[in-house]
Amino acid sequence: MAPAMAEAAASSRSRSHLDLVVLMLVLLVGGGEALSLDYYTKSCPQEAEAAVAAAVKQAMAKDRTVPAGLLRLHFHDCFVRGCDGSVLLDSSGNISAEKDGPPNASLHAFYVIDNAKAAVEALCPGVVSCADILALAARDAVALSGGPSWVVPVGRRDGRVSLASETTTALPGPTASFDQLKQAFHGRGLSTKDLVVLSGGHTLGFAHCSSFQNRIQQQGVDPALHPSFAATLRRSCPPNNTARAAGSALDPTSSSFDNTYYRMLLTGRGLLSSDEALLTHPKTRAQISLYAASQPAFFRDFVDSMLRMSGLNNVAGEVRANCRRVN
Ligand code: HEM
Structure with a gap:
């Protein structure tokens, strides 16, 4: 080294x-x-x-x-x-x-x-x-x-x-199951812990209706969703919605990188099915509870997992002159 x-x-x-x-x-x-x-x-x-x-x-x-x-x-x-x-x-x-x-x-x-x-x-x-x-x-x-x-x-x-x-x-989709998410991460040498930590990236940003429409169908709302959160989402994304920009923030403080995402997840306010899926196993649920209680623990683990993800598969390539085109 x-x-x-x-x-x-x-x-x-x-x-x-x-x-x-x-x-x-x-x-x-x-x-x-x-x-x-x-x-x-x-x-x-x-x-x-x-x-x-x-x-x-x-x-x-x-x-x-x-x-x-x-x-x-x-x-x-x-x-x-x-x-x-x-x-x-x-x-x-x-x-x-x-x-x-x-x-x-x-x-x-x-x-x-x-x-x-x-x-x-x-x-x-x-x-x-x-x-x-x-x-x-x-x-x-x-x-x-x-x-x-x-x-x-x-x-x-x-x-x-x-x-x-x-x-x-x-790329795993928003309706991916816990097993599918694990497969996507394990296939790249990342762990189930990395999956839970990096999903914390959803502390920032926004999702379009199409990414969570499966949870707020006319014929039934996903029972894992908190009823008032589900009602808000249905108002933002009605079945006849034509506004392409419609959707919801991934957490209520979507411009701040913080641990709110995990606190929301524990109260039925996680937005995507793939977020909800992380609660499936007692071990990952415990990890979510830890980050919901301790922002420093989330930050520390986020850095470690980002370093792992950022180090994936370096190729023997070039230094492009223009990021949009190969040399
Ligand atoms: C674990 C599997 C993951 C799935 C299934 C997933 C899926 C999604 C979906 C469906 C959206 C919304 C797209 C839209 O409707 O426009 C989204 C947004 C986002 N995701 Fe993920 N994601 C995953 C992991 C990650 C990871 C590992 C990170 C970063 C560390 C990340 C960071 C983000 C951010 C920041 C946004 C908001 C983007 C924006 O507002 O422009 N996601 N993700």
């Missing part, structure tokens, strides 16, 4: 030796080179990270939905072909890219990555990958919304393949 990496990792937060070992292993798996904490130390010192943070901050000042958009973009990037920026590529010719796959229809905030990339390119041309910029922007989105911050290992390469057809199988 590079000395700077060990130092930064140790100083970034008090982490047990075992956590560190796990982290290093995760960062070393996959097809590409290992990620590191000092990858750009010589090629683009400090400024790159600051430029990304500035782009996120600037966009957030105008649009409060940006942090949720960025965090979800990073998740959707990492779950399809690893964190290789494949979600950022535009469709071209007869190739329909990931961003045009059905689960990605409501992804947004791509322009923030474009702005960050332009700022970084002006500082150090051809050095920092789009995949790294997205990982850094997701971290900044969380931190600038009141959540924890962490040191993001970097050195990801940008992939050259992005296929809409891969999104439906790779």
